[in-house]
Amino acid sequence: MGILFNDLVFGPLKSRRLGISLGVNLMPKAGKICSFNCIYCECGWNDDEKAARLIKPKKEAIEEALERKLKELKGTAIEPESITFSGNGEPTLHPQFAEIVDMVIRLRDLYCPKAVISVLTNGTMIGNDKVFNALNKIENNIVKLDGGTKECIEAINLPNFKFDLEKYIEQLKRFNGNLTIQTLFLRGEHNGKMIDNTTENEVNQWIEHLKAIRPKRVMMYVIERATPEENLEKISKAEMETIAEKVKSLGIETEIYA
Numbered sequence: 541m542g543i544l545f546n547d548l549v550f551g552p553l554k555s556r557r558l559g560i561s562l563g564v565n566l567m568p569k570a571g572k573i574c575s576f577n578c579i580y581c582e583c584g585w586n587d588d589e590k591a592a593r594l595i596k597p598k599k600e601a602i603e604e605a606l607e608r609k610l611k612e613l614k615g616t617a618i619e620p621e622s623i624t625f626s627g628n629g630e631p632t633l634h635p636q637f638a639e640i641v642d643m644v645i646r647l648r649d650l651y652c653p654k655a656v657i658s659v660l661t662n663g664t665m666i667g668n669d670k671v672f673n674a675l676n677k678i679e680n681n682i683v684k685l686d687g688g689t690k691e692c693i694e695a696i697n698l699p700n701f702k703f704d705l706e707k708y709i710e711q712l713k714r715f716n717g718n719l720t721i722q723t724l725f726l727r728g729e730h731n732g733k734m735i736d737n738t739t740e741n742e743v744n745q746w747i748e749h750l751k752a753i754r755p756k757r758v759m760m761y762v763i764e765r766a767t768p769e770e771n772l773e774k775i776s777k778a779e780m781e782t783i784a785e786k787v788k789s790l791g792i793e794t795e796i797y798a
């Protein structure tokens with residue numbers, strides 16, 4: 541069980557990290573599609589058989605829903621501060637992702653020019669030039685890096701492909717600092733295996749990656765809601781602050797959501 545979004549455009553919601561945020565869901569209403577299967581995913585576990593039958597919404601349908609909503613919100617007290625791609629899975633897996641980003645930029649400029657555009661992405665498509673260039677056009681590309689070692693990242697994110705950490709770090713470096721790194725810290729157990737991305741070794745290696753990537757910001761999270769793997773522990777604010785100090789000492793802006 542997990543939370544699924546029933547609309548192409550949802551909210552606006554008050555988001556701690558993005559302010560008044562209008563969500564854009566590029567994935568099907570009926571189920572989640574993702575290249576990761578994170579043990580903490582609020583949408584629940586992947587169902588690949590079901591995902592294969594799901595149809596992603598067309599750009600035109602998203603455009604119509606977004607334009608209608610932006611017209612309605614323009615000039616009101618809840619005019620969005622962020623138009624945010626998130627929802628039932630990974631937005632960059634939509635085959636028209638780059639064209640949709642261009643469309644959202646056009647509608648934002650027309651109706652809510654002060655709003656930033658944010659994409660919450662797992663980063664698995666950033667090796668694709670079209671996706672990379674689209675992410676580079678927006679203000680807030682927020683990309684996942686959930687640990688320091690390949691083993692730990694794989695244990696948390698459960699990718700559906702052969703994950704190459706070195707290659708991924710090189711791809712993240714290509715943004716030249718025009719990205720935010722998002723990391724969820726947790727410890728627990730999945731399928732009998734202990735998982736902990738807060739150990740000294742994990743944090744130190746994660747810090748080394750941040751030194752190489754030089755993101756403009758790091759967002760650090762803890763578990764907030766029910767997770768598909770139930771044996772996970774929420775990390776304390778004090779522990780998160782200790783980790784954040786290491787990031788701050790690199791001169792990188794850091795926000796904790798704990």
Ligand code: SF4
Pocket residue numbers: 574575576577578580581582583628629630661662
């Ligand atoms: S990347 Fe996001 S949508 Fe995909 S499984 Fe992880 S948390 Fe869920």
